[in-house]
Amino acid sequence: MTHAALLVLADGRFPAGGHAHSGGAEAAVKAGRISCAADLEDFCRGRLHTAGLVAGALAAAAALGLDPRELDAAADARTPSPALRLAARRLGRQLLRAARASWPCPELDGIARSFPKGAHQPVVLGLAARAAGLGPAEAAYCALYESVSGPATATVRLLSLDPFDATGVLARLAPELDAVARTAVDAAGRAAAEGLQALPAASGPLLEIMAEAHASWPARLFAS
């Protein structure tokens, strides 16, 4: 295993389409729920323990080698908002392109054939981690970090928030991210032994509701 591959996969510049998505931050900013770094921290904490945890467990399970089709269905079942399901599949397709170019292998080619319109991004992330020689823990870390770094970067653009404050938020969340990663990896291990119902199904209802509203805005900076 190479640990350095994790840096490549987790790099914010990895060309997988994430830059056009705010992880719900744009809707939250417009609703007045994020207006400063402290709000951003609350928002990211909420995301980490809900959408982040689910994404982390799905990624870890995919990295363990669980059936991608079943994992994709499990992701669907855990994503009530059609707009978010669409965004997750688009991002999954874009990530798959970058992953196939970076770590070419028959398994990723097979996923491209099975999911021409994309599989859920966390599932693809786990498979990409696997192709890069990484394990379930690294896959979970990647998914969890993305779940908070996306909104943080977007908020810097949306509010002209001081970028040092936004980065400070991410740094302060790191110990919590460690804990959630352990939970996600444990759940993936149980899912391998007992079935996918062991995967967490935590949800942030406001994230889902706001995503639906956001998708209908006539003018917006981010795709989701």
Next chain:
Amino acid sequence: MHLDHSHHGPAAVSADAHRPDGTRRALRIGLGGPVGSGKTATVAALCRQLRDELSLAVVTNDIYTREDAEFLLREAVLPPERITAVETGACPHTAIRDDISANLEAVEDLEETVGPLDLILVESGGDNLTATFSKGLVDAQIFVIDVAGGDDIPRKGGPGVTTADLLIVNKTDLAPYVGSDLARMAADAKAQRAELPVILQSLRGDSGVTEVAAWVRERLTAWTS
């Protein structure tokens, strides 16, 4: 090509010049340049001029609305299924250069749904003078500036002005009203670009987009030969 499509399914990297079935894919031409320089108007004029002889489609990269795509739809320059808008997350240059995945998806989907296509025009959102297209996304790029943006822009250079395969100096009809010196702009552009072509155009004039359309046809001939 380094990928064997018959065994590996869809290509991973879309700079590949061939479709999965081995035929040559559509030529992709990017149009970039500052806000308001006339990129969308040039795309619309090109569509009107070329749509009867070529199978073409357009991808727009609006910054925060679907205005450009909607303008093209309203003007009915192409059927709606041939126009796709990509959302760029506040950074149009990222979507055309650093992370081209959403644009690649858009061009592939167009080829799949309305193809086979001869030509896809990829229009960038209005950006700065350093915004250029990735070679992984387009095969050639046009940079559009206009006389009202200041006649010193060609002299200042920058990646768009200096390296684009074609530089358009647009709205030449406005030159007398904004005090721009067309001869100076042409000479400065020539100095920056050596042998690379420059076209001075006014879409309100008689010849309109004809010269640019001829350049596009030349590129297409070279692409398919």
